[in-house]
Amino acid sequence: MVLPQRHRLRGRGVFDYIYQRGQRFQQGLLQLRVADAATNLLREPPETLEGELRFGVVISSKVSKRAVKRNRLRRLLHEAFLRQTFRSDLPPTWLLLNLRPGAVELSDDNLLEEWSTLIQRAGLTDS
Template identity: 45%
Template sequence: MALPTAMRLRGQRCFQHLHRRARRHHGHWMVLRTLDGDVSLLRPELRHQPARCCRCAVVISSKVHKRAVRRNRLRRLFHSYLRTRLEQRVDLAGRWLLISLRPGASDAEESQLLEECDSLLKSAGLE
């Protein structure tokens, strides 16, 4: 199951804004970027919706794994994890999160990846 529309972050302008201005938290297998969101960068139909929770995105390049099936499996894993951890957190409303996996992350155990994601969320003050 994908993230609810309220939690998903989409759009090139949003990603560029995150890459330029976000605070970065580095781990061995991933980088977490966090930023207070800018509603003007969202699609027009989403701009007027109240922010009930944070918006999240997961980026996994072909350098992580060359097969799209494996990249999509990892993306679904992180989306479900973020949904269970952050969906009910109203204090994070309006925050944007971007998780970028680094090359070699597909070789790690899923539990190790989720533990690192959890520690990055804690270091970012989102726990």
């Protein structure tokens, strides 16, 4: 499943902003950075962003040298993001997920369990 355009993080400035200002949460081999959306870094008008979440996944070649494996992990996490129900009272928020070396050895179920635990710790879900 492809992540829709409206949910994608794009641009070096956006990623730099999240790395500098985002709050960091870690669970196993996953690291999540959460930042309030900076509307001045986007091309869209701010009123179109009401309650919108944007998501990006960073998987370096240290995780796996094979792009096929990195892309499979990225697709799996994009799908998990789209299926997840987030709190309805969240302001426009950007999420950036980093995978650490060794994540490719995790089973899909373990990876998704770590993702679920991570977003709960970040306070993005009701449960």
